[in-house]
Amino acid sequence: MNLVKSVVLITGAAVRVGRAIALHLAEQGAHIAFSYHLDSEPWEQTQAEIEAHGVQSLAMQTEVRNVEAINALVKGTIERFGRVDVLINNASVWLKSPFLEITEQEWDLALDVNLKGPFLAAQSVAPHMLAQGQGLILNITDLSAFQIWPGYAHHAASKAGLVALTKSLAVELAPTVRVNAIAPGTVLLPPNYSPEKKRWAEENSLLKRIGDPQDVAKLAAFLIENDFTTGSVYFVDGGRALV
Numbered sequence: 001m002n003l004v005k006s007v008v009l010i011t012g013a014a015v016r017v018g019r020a021i022a023l024h025l026a027e028q029g030a031h032i033a034f035s036y037h038l039d040s041e042p043w044e045q046t047q048a049e050i051e052a053h054g055v056q057s058l059a060m061q062t063e064v065r066n067v068e069a070i071n072a073l074v075k076g077t078i079e080r081f082g083r084v085d086v087l088i089n090n091a092s093v094w095l096k097s098p099f100l101e102i103t104e105q106e107w108d109l110a111l112d113v114n115l116k117g118p119f120l121a122a123q124s125v126a127p128h129m130l131a132q133g134q135g136l137i138l139n140i141t142d143l144s145a146f147q148i149w150p151g152y153a154h155h156a157a158s159k160a161g162l163v164a165l166t167k168s169l170a171v172e173l174a175p176t177v178r179v180n181a182i183a184p185g186t187v188l189l190p191p192n193y194s195p196e197k198k199r200w201a202e203e204n205s206l207l208k209r210i211g212d213p214q215d216v217a218k219l220a221a222f223l224i225e226n227d228f229t230t231g232s233v234y235f236v237d238g239g240r241a242l243v
Contacts, residue, residue, distance in 0.1 A: 001224055004029035007081040011035045011064055012091030014043035016188055020213030021220050026053040028221055033077040035062035064091045064117030074124040086224055087125045088138045089118035096151045107154045114158035122169055135177040136224055139166050142183055143241055163233055170231030178230035180223050185237025187211035206239025
């Protein structure tokens with residue numbers, strides 16, 4: 001699929017990795033629709049930077065756990081651009097609690113945002129992709145789907161479920177719609193990360209350094225343009241999955 005003039009819908013793209021993906025794809029010539037969760041997020045700035053690349057954009061505040069909100073996001077994108085070529089399920093929450101202290105509300109939040117949201121978005125957009133004869137769904141998972149991280153049982157369950165959903169959709173939507181997942185390693189540190197935690201992240205990588213959101217964005221662009229990829233998880237982690 002050619003990125004130039006394609007229509008890419010990204011959930012949770014006002015900040016962090018989602019923003020980097022949106023800006024990189026816009027720089028390559030793609031029109032960008034994206035969702036954001038809170039009005040306090042710098043979504044207007046992100047939208048302006050997208051359009052500075054000479055492409056069109058659409059921003060919609062969306063609760064990804066809600067089917068009506070997701071359907072409205074997809075409908076709004078199609079009304080604006082006429083189609084959706086790529087869906088990138090990026091919106092996510094990052095929760096940590098010891099297993100015996102995880103509340104029902106925390107469990108539901110992790111599963112609803114990280115797994116139910118991508119399910120709803122894929123189910124909403126897939127009929128349009130099938131009708132137009134092509135499409136790609138990219139799900140952003142992470143290494144917790146493959147490694148054991150104490151304190152992240154609910155997060156890991158949601159991301160492992162997203163890997164399983166990726167493979168199921170690749171089978172059910174083939175050959176018209178391709179479905180892949182990206183599993184980043186440490187590419188963007190939280191603002192409150194201590195120097196000790198930063199050093200730990202660097203040491204737990206074969207490349208002995210922290211990545212960059214651009215690493216994820218470049219992989220997303222590659223997977224959009226490479227039409228012989230589906231049903232796979234692509235790691236962009238500096239080799240951390242092997243440590």
